[in-house]
Amino acid sequence: MKAHLTRRYHFSASHRLHSDAYTAEENQAVFGKCNNPHGHGHNYVVAVTLAGEIDPATGMVCNLGDLDAFAREHLLARFDHMNLNTLEPFLTLVPTTENLTIEVNRIFQDFPFARLERVVVEETGNNSFVFGG
């Protein structure tokens, strides 16, 4: 029997929306207040949904302890209390939440015990971005 599980993770990070492809004026016109050189922060909420067969012995799609350990190592240790602009892949990509959602999706593709189906990243209470089903 197959099932889905969703787990939420929280981290705080700063960023500045800025593109080297634009002049200072164009950056200001496109990104507005988010182009402020001092940057600003968000309390991001990441929800990952995974799918798999329920193991008859454990009754689980995957052990949340394994998923948490993976998230700590590959997501939270990388991004929590960091400036996203200083980290790959945002050295060359604008750290919008769309691009962050794609990176989170890439990270959890490597989780070995269940298949990633969907990633949602909430930037503020008003903005959330979805990758996948």
Ligand SMILES: Nc1nc2c(c(=O)[nH]1)N=C([C@H](O)[C@H](O)COP(=O)(O)OP(=O)(O)OP(=O)(O)O)CN2
């Ligand atoms: N398509 C996108 N547009 C914007 C993004 C983004 O990631 N993708 N990000 C931002 C900024 O990060 C910005 O900080 C969000 O600001 P704003 O929309 O003003 O935030 P809220 O109104 O939701 O909440 P506040 O009360 O202002 O914190 C902008 N655009």
Ligand SMILES: [Zn+2]
């Ligand atoms: Zn922002």
